Structure formats: structure tokens, C-alpha cells
Amino acid sequence: MSEGTIVARKKRKDPEVSKKDTPGLKETLTFYSELADLKKEVLKSSETHTHSKKRLLDIEIHINLLTRLLTTLCIEKFGIRALTLKRLVRRIEKEVFRDSQIMELESLYSLSHPTPKKTSASPQKGKDDPWEQIS
Numbered sequence: 001m002s003e004g005t006i007v008a009r010k011k012r013k014d015p016e017v018s019k020k021d022t023p024g025l026k027e028t029l030t031f032y033s034e035l036a037d038l039k040k041e042v043l044k045s046s047e048t049h050t051h052s053k054k055r056l057l058d059i060e061i062h063i064n065l066l067t068r069l070l071t072t073l074c075i076e077k078f079g080i081r082a083l084t085l086k087r088l089v090r091r092i093e094k095e096v097f098r099d100s101q102i103m104e105l106e107s108l109y110s111l112s113h114p115t116p117k118k119t120s121a122s123p124q125k126g127k128d129d130p131w132e133q134i135s
Helices: 003-011 015-021 025-077 082-112 130-134
Strands: none
Touching: 025 082
């Protein structure tokens, strides 16, 4: 055997070894299909986010208009003075804040508090129980 034949043998690769070393076409295609699915989900969530922002802006505008309408009605039609209306709004804001804190504490308590276990019923005392006569 000469050196040329040894080199030629080293250059040849066994087909079984090459299949194990490189990822298959099937794995590559599944990777790219999963990547495409992720891109679709990102685009969908981006569109949802944009739509939500628009809706939130519309709601804020609507609330501002309703606030102006209510303020105008209270001052012009009901005859409430501006300072009285401000005090009333502040009081309502404090009550809402307090109520929201109470609701939050109640929800935290219900989450942290385990459900009460059923207590075993106390044994029934007989009619001729001697302890009843003693006491």
C-alpha cells in the first residue's frame, strides 16, 4: 500500500457517520416552521397591542367628554357651586380609593387564607348525663 491510497481512504466518508453528524432536512424544516409560527404570533400580538392602545385612547376621550358634560350639568342646571363640586369630587375619589384598598385586602385575604376545614361535631350529651347534674 502506498501513501496515496491511504490518503484516498481518509477522504472518503462513511454515509452513516455523515447522517449522524449533520442535522437532517426534516429537523431544519420543523425549526423554520416553528420560527415562522413564532413570527406570526409576534405580529398578531403587536396588532392586538396597537388595537388596545387605540381603544384605550377612545375610552379616555369618552370619559373626558362625559366629565365635562356632567360638570356643566351640575353647575348650570343643578346650581351646584364649583367649589362644592370640587369638594364632592375629592370626597368621592377618597371613597373610591378606600373601597379599592378594601377590595384588594379582601382578595389577598381570601387567597392566603386556606379554606376552613369541617370541624368534627361535638359528641351529643345524653339526657341522663351526670356532668349536667353536677354543674
